[in-house]
Amino acid sequence: MNENRQTNYVITTDNLTKVYGKKTVLDHVSMHVAQGDIYGFIGKNGAGKTTLMKLLLGMSQPTEGKIELFGSHQLNLGRAKIGALIEAPAFYQNCTAYENLQRFAILANAKGQDLHALLDFVGLGNVGKKKAGQFSLGMKQRLGIAIAMLGNPELLVLDEPINGLDPEGIKEIRDLLLRLNREQGVTILVSSHLLDELAKITTRYGIINNGRLVEETTATELMQNCQHKLQVLTDQPKQAEKIIKKMYPQVPLLVSESGVEVIAEDIDSGAINRALVLDGVNVRGLTAITDNMEDYFIQRMGGNNG
Amino acid sequence: MGNLLRFEWRKLWQQKSLYICFGIGLAINFLALLSAKNFGALDSALGNMCVALNSGYTSFLGIYIALYACQDSSQQTIKNIYARGYSRSLVYWVKYAVSLGVTLATALLYWGFNFLLTCCFGGEVGSFITAVGQALALQLWVIIGYHGLFFGVAMLLNKLGGSIAINLIGVDCVFVVLSLIISLLKIDFNVMYYNLPNLLTDIVEASLMMPEFTSSMVLRGIIIPVLYVVTFVGAGWLVNRRRDV
Known part of the structure; x- marks a missing residue:
């Protein structure tokens, strides 16, 4: 609670649970989205992302827990x-994009908002009288985002907003979200399968797996948590292992025919190189490797099988 | 609540199907009056007002209410409404109120149409006896019952096709089956007494035959529509309060 007061959370869930029949879709999820965050909500299909968003938005009733x-x-x-x-x-479906915005503007109390400007903003400025039902997938997605933006909301909850968009569209939406966040202070909760795209804008992550929130972490922490390793390519892996072990007794090593992998972040690769060469080990190469985020998330989400 | 009312009101008036159904209903009335004129059997304008809602109007209601009530669930736009913080109960009752308002307005238009058309066809205005006033008031009350039934069914099913089908033939089917069961069980119970279409016809016939309604007829005309509204609108509300979208 104290943290709540200091940080100004716009979304807090406490042990939020949703059960359909015998299936627990959300299992005691306690999530925290702070004001100003771009919160990337990550999980496999069926992990519970949409269910949680629906509970937040009143589209579904929780079985247990508080929001x-x-x-x-x-x-x-x-x-x-x-x-x-x-x-x-x-x-x-049988209304134009503008007519749709006109209707939903009433609900969003967006009187006076320039709807044409909003359509331009999402790239639908030139659709004219075309009925929304005839839009392509990407155009529909843009209209959905425009509807979400009606009334200048303080929080945007977007479930897979870049689905169906072409690369240019993805970039536009990414830039748009960044602009909304930085210029207007809009907090954003966004889920996506495109982890690399998400990683470009997200300031905080929530990872969900089988209905359980596995981890909440900031983008900075995530970068630190991603595994770093030094790959030493040599013809004498056993000898290299002994030398490196002497230098870094606590650090785990992976030895293969082609060399040794030193799994740690703060490794002095120059010192290792010198020590190996002085002991007569033929070093063919030294490479610093960082696991990409995708691997990290997949690991957290239960690997490829989970 | 004001925003939601405006939203629903605007949506309903922009619904083309409302005008199409309404127009077809009026066309049926026009043809009925025209043939009565041609056969020289044109009733008075007030008399034709009393029968206005008994030919095609309830079909119009059954279709347009289903189209309106199921629109947001069939197009998933109900998500946008709930997501903006409008409670399920509020959304439900606003939809109910808006569609009821339009229903009553269209009933008045049907009456006005029949009245004016009869006058245009050279029919007499007729004398405004008690039975005419009672018939019009009770018919409006029965129409509120019809609206409750159709609205409740549509909100319960949340499926457009099914709602239209049940609204058009469901009540008659249920009562025919009930009548059959009762006759097989040899129970002395007139189930048709509770049938809304029968009630509407009985009110129209009474208005044409009697100078004044019997108290039992008035009581039946008041209570039965209330039963329909409470049962179907209440059930629709209870189900919608808990339904996930």
Whole structure:
């Protein structure tokens, strides 16, 4: 609670649980999204990401646990400050993009908001009288984002917002989210399968696996947590192992026919190189390797099988 | 709540199907009156007002209410409404109120249409006896019952096709089956007494035959629609409060 007051969380869940029949889709999830965060919500298909978002937005009722939005349990008041895009974008198929915005602007209390500018902003400025039902997947996604942005929400909840977008569209949406976050202070909770794309904007991560929140970490912590190693290529791996072991007794080593992998971040590669050469070990190469985020997430999400 | 009312109101008035169904209903009435005129059997304008809601109007209601009530669930736009912090109960009752308002407005238009058209066809205005006033008031009350039934069914099913089908033929089917069961069991119970279409027809017939309604007819006309509203609108509300979207 004290942390809550200091940090200003816009979303806090306490042991949030959702059970469908005998299946526990969310299992005691305690999540914290701070004001100003771009919170990347990561998990495999069916891990519980959309379910959690639906619970936050009142589309589904929790079986157990509590939700706080903007530090309050009055959830519908909080939801009035949220713009959301959950699963497939929802809009009136037989209306144009502008007509859809006109309708939803009433709900979002967005009187006076320049709807044409908003359409331009998401790249739908030139769609004219085309009915939204005839839009391509990417256009529908953009319209969904525009609807979410109505009323200048303080928090955006976006479930796979870049699904179906081309690379240019992905970049545009990424830049748009960054701009909203930096210029207007909008907090963003975003889920995506495209981890590399997410990593470009996210300031905090939540990793969910089989309905359980496995880890919450900041982008900085994540960078530190990603595994670093030094790969030493040599014809004499056993001898190299002995020398490195003497230098770094606590550091785990992986020995193979082609060399030794030293698994640690703070390794003086120059010192290792000198020691090996002085002891007559033929060093063919030294490479510093950092595991990419994808590997890290996959490991946290239960590996390829989990 | 004001925003939600405006949103729903605007959406309903922009629903083309409302005008199409309404237009078809009026066209049926027009043809009925035209053929009555051609056969020289044109009733008075007030008399034709009393029968206005008994030919095609309830079908119009069954279709347009299903289209309106199921629109947000079929297009998934209900997610956008809930996500903006509007409670399920509020959304439900606003939809109910808006569609009821339009239903009553269209009933008045049907009456006005039949009245004016009869006058245009050279029919008499007729004398406003007690039975006419009672018939119009009770018919409006029965229409509220019809609206409750159709709205409740649509919100319970949340499926457009199924809702239209049940709204058009469901009540009659249920009562035919109930009648059959009762006749097989040889129970002395007139189930058709509780059937809304029968009630509407009985009210129309009574208005044409009697100078004044019997108290039992008035009581039946008041209580039965209330039963329908409470049962179907209540059930729809209870289910919608807990339904995930």
